[in-house]
Structures are given as C-alpha cells and as structure tokens.
Amino acid sequence: xxxxxxxxxxxxxxxxxxxxxxxxxxxxxxxxxxxxxxxxxxxxxxxxxxxxxxxxxxxxxxxxxxxxxxxxxxxxxxxxxxxxxxxxxxxxxxxxxxxxxxxxxxxxxxxxxxxxxxxxxxxxxxxxxx
Amino acid sequence: xxxxxxxxxxxxxxxxxxxxxxxxxxxxxxxxxxxxxxxxxxxxxxxxxxxxxxxxxxxxxxxxxxxxxxxxxxxxxxxxxxxxxxxxxxxxxxxxxxxxxxxxxxxxxxxxxxxxxxxxxxxxxxxxxxxxxxxxxxxxxxxxxxxxxxxxxxxxxxxxxxxxxxxxxxxxxxxxxxxxxxxxxxxxxxxxxxxxxxxxxxxxxxxxxxxxxxxxxxxxxxxxxxxxxxxxxxxxxxxxxxxxxxxxxxxxxxxxxx
Numbered sequence: 001x002x003x004x005x006x007x008x009x010x011x012x013x014x015x016x017x018x019x020x021x022x023x024x025x026x027x028x029x030x031x032x033x034x035x036x037x038x039x040x041x042x043x044x045x046x047x048x049x050x051x052x053x054x055x056x057x058x059x060x061x062x063x064x065x066x067x068x069x070x071x072x073x074x075x076x077x078x079x080x081x082x083x084x085x086x087x088x089x090x091x092x093x094x095x096x097x098x099x100x101x102x103x104x105x106x107x108x109x110x111x112x113x114x115x116x117x118x119x120x121x122x123x124x125x126x127x128x129x130x
Numbered sequence: 131x132x133x134x135x136x137x138x139x140x141x142x143x144x145x146x147x148x149x150x151x152x153x154x155x156x157x158x159x160x161x162x163x164x165x166x167x168x169x170x171x172x173x174x175x176x177x178x179x180x181x182x183x184x185x186x187x188x189x190x191x192x193x194x195x196x197x198x199x200x201x202x203x204x205x206x207x208x209x210x211x212x213x214x215x216x217x218x219x220x221x222x223x224x225x226x227x228x229x230x231x232x233x234x235x236x237x238x239x240x241x242x243x244x245x246x247x248x249x250x251x252x253x254x255x256x257x258x259x260x261x262x263x264x265x266x267x268x269x270x271x272x273x274x275x276x277x278x279x280x281x282x283x284x285x286x287x288x289x290x291x292x293x294x295x296x297x298x299x300x301x302x303x304x305x306x307x308x309x310x311x312x313x314x315x316x317x318x319x320x321x322x323x324x325x326x327x328x329x330x331x332x333x334x335x336x337x338x339x340x341x342x343x344x345x346x347x348x349x350x351x352x353x354x355x356x357x358x359x360x361x362x363x364x365x366x367x368x369x370x371x372x373x374x375x376x377x378x379x380x381x382x383x384x385x386x387x388x
Binding site: 002003004005006007008009010011012013014015017019021023026029030032033036037040043054055057058061 | 153154155156157158159160161162163164165166167168169170171172173174175178
C-alpha cells in the first residue's frame with residue numbers, strides 16, 4: 001500500500017517538476033529503469049512468498065540500476081552494445097518473477113476459496129444439527 | 131500488496147492508526163524514485179518524438195524543394211547548352227566572314243577549355259578510389275573516411291604533374307572549384323557531391339607518363355585516409371571530360387589596363 005502511494009507521488013512529481021537531466025543520460029536511464037523494475041518485481045515476489053527484506057530490496061534497486069547504467073555507458077565507450085545484456089537479463093527476470101507472482105496469487109486465491117467453501121459447509125452442518 | 135508490512139493497531143480511544151516502520155518509509159521513497167524516473171523518461175521520450183515529427187515535416191518540405199531545384203537546374207542546363215551552341219555558331223560565322231581573326235578564335239577556344247566551359251578529350255589517366263572492405267564488416271565509424279584534404283591533395287598532385295583538365299566523378303574542376311566537406315559528402319564546387327563510402331573516379335587529361343609518375347610516386351596515394359582505400363590507375367588514350375555546370379563568376383575582377 002505504502003509503496004503504491006510512493007509510486008503515485010513519484011509519478012506526479014515526475015510530471016509536475018521540471019528537472020533537467022542531460023539528454024545524453026537518457027538511454028542509460030532507460031536501462032536503469034528496467035533494472036529498478038526488476039527489483040520491484042522481485043520485491044513483490046518476495047513479499048508474496050513471505051521472505052521480503054527491505055535492505056536487500058533497496059540495495060538491489062540502486063545497485064542493479066547503477067550497474068546497468070554503468071555497463072550501458074561502458075558499452076557505449078567500447079563500441080559494444082552491452083546494454084543488450086542488461087535488457088535481456090532484467091527482462092527475462094521480470095518475466096520469471098511475474099510468472100512466480102502469478103502462481104503465488106492463484107494458489108492463495110484457491111486456498112481462500114477452499115477455506116470459504118469449507119467454512120460454509122461447516123456452518124450448514126451446524127445449522128442442520130440445530 | 132504491502133499489507134503484511136503495515137500493522138494496524140487500535141489506539142486507546144478507538145481510532146485506527148498505522149504503524150510505519152523505517153524500512154517501509156525507505157520502500158516508499160524508493161518506489162517514489164522509480165515513479166519519478168518513469169514519469170520523467172516518459173516525458174522526455176514523448177517530447178523527443180514530437181520533435182522528430184516536426185523534423186519529418188521539414189524533411190518532406192526539403193525533399194520537394196530539392197526536386198523543384200533539380201528540375202530548374204535541368205532546364206537551365208538545357209538553356210545554357212543551347213545558348214553556348216548559338217554562341218559557337220555566331221563565332222564561327224564571324225570567323226568565316228573575317229570579322230574575327232582565326233588566332234583570336236583559337237585563343238578563345240583555348241581559354242574556354244582551360245576554364246572548363248567546354249567538353250574536352252585527350253590522353254590521360256583514370257584513378258579509381260574504392261573504400262577497402264572492413265574486417266568487421268559493419269564498421270560504421272567515419273574516422274577513416276576520405277575527406278576534403280585527400281581529394282585536394284590528389285587534385286593538386288595531378289595539376290602539378292601537368293594535368294590540363296580534371297574531373298571527379300564527372301564533375302569538372304575549374305579554376306573556381308573549391309573542394310569542401312559538406313555533411314556526409316564532399317562538395318565539389320557548387321555542382322555536385324562525392325561520398326567517401328562510394329567509388330570515386332578521378333580523370334585527368336595530360337601527358338600520361340608524367341601523370342602516372344606523379345600519381346604513383348611513393349607515398350602519393352598513402353596520404354592520410356587514402357591508406358584505407360584501394361586505388362587503381364589506368365592510362366587511357368581517349369578520355370572525355372565534360373564541361374562544368376558551375377557558372378564562372380567575374381563580378382569583382384577587372385582587367386588592368388596598361
């Protein structure tokens with residue numbers, strides 16, 4: 001919940017504030033955003049599987065973003081498109097995480113449904129006994 | 131999704147409040163940062179796209195303008211050749227009638243040949259320059275490309291070796307032709323452009339032997355970026371070099387009367 005609020009505030013600030021970041025950094029920022037998204041998806045997954053750790057999330061968020069942007073910059077200087085490596089790795093991880101999140105959510109949904117039907121049947125039995 | 135982290139608790143008076151831990155604040159800040167970056171990048175890229183669209187309109191305008199100018203050029207070229215033909219005929223009739231001395235007529239023709247305003251032919255050499263294929267195949271860097279310096283060097287070398295008429299890719303070099311890098315090509319005067327990634331053919335009329343020696347002198351064709359190009363020199367008996375399409379200007383020069 002709090003993360004969603006933070007995200008919304010960030011988006012509003014991004015549109016409202018007129019911050020000037022050099023145009024040259026724009027391609028590196030795209031790669032960094034991809035790395036950040038990967039971290040966020042990882043966090044959601046961790047949260048659902050009950051092993052979320054805020055420090056790991058935050059360090060991964062900044063570490064991955066910096067590494068991805070740094071690699072893209074280095075690739076630019078060396079003339080090798082290293083950013084493709086970042087795109088493939090983080091893109092693949094986002095899809096993997098999303099698949100796991102989907103499974104976890106579906107399982108949770110099924111368990112809730114089963115519990116609800118069990119509860120109903122117990123209540124019915126109780127009513128019948130009465 | 132972060133519900134498990136947010137602990138709801140009831141304060142004494144029965145109000146519902148939220149206990150937020152420090153890590154949650156960090157998570158919110160980090161998510162805010164992500165949102166900010168996303169929004170900013172979105173804004174930047176959409177404004178870039180708008181700018182690109184504007185330049186597309188400009189491009190279309192420029193293309194149509196170039197087309198009209200090309201047509202105009204063709205028409206003017208046709209009128210020019212018609213008028214020079216008429217002038218030639220008039221001169222010839224004048225020479226026949228005795229109004230114009232034959233010597234003067236010859237001198238006039240000679241001067242025209244040197245100025246590049248008439249087609250000329252004669253023995254000479256043809257130098258073909260082609261870019262060497264890169265080992266990496268897709269090497270797109272322009273650092274090793276031919277520039278104005280190399281072409282000026284070759285033209286200078288040919289003049290020095292006694293060339294009487296020179297053309298680069300059928301663009302005649304006249305005394306008023308400058309060679310300058312312009313955009314992705316090299317402008318030869320105001321009449322045309324040659325591109326360093328394509329084949330360049332330089333023709334020169336003059337004494338074949340001298341021209342050959344001049345051009346094949348060790349180091350002559352190894353000047354700067356010429357090292358990245360293959361060159362082939364061919365001696366020919368009958369080279370035709372067309373006239374220039376650039377108009378010669380004499381707005382400021384005046385004859386000094388003795």
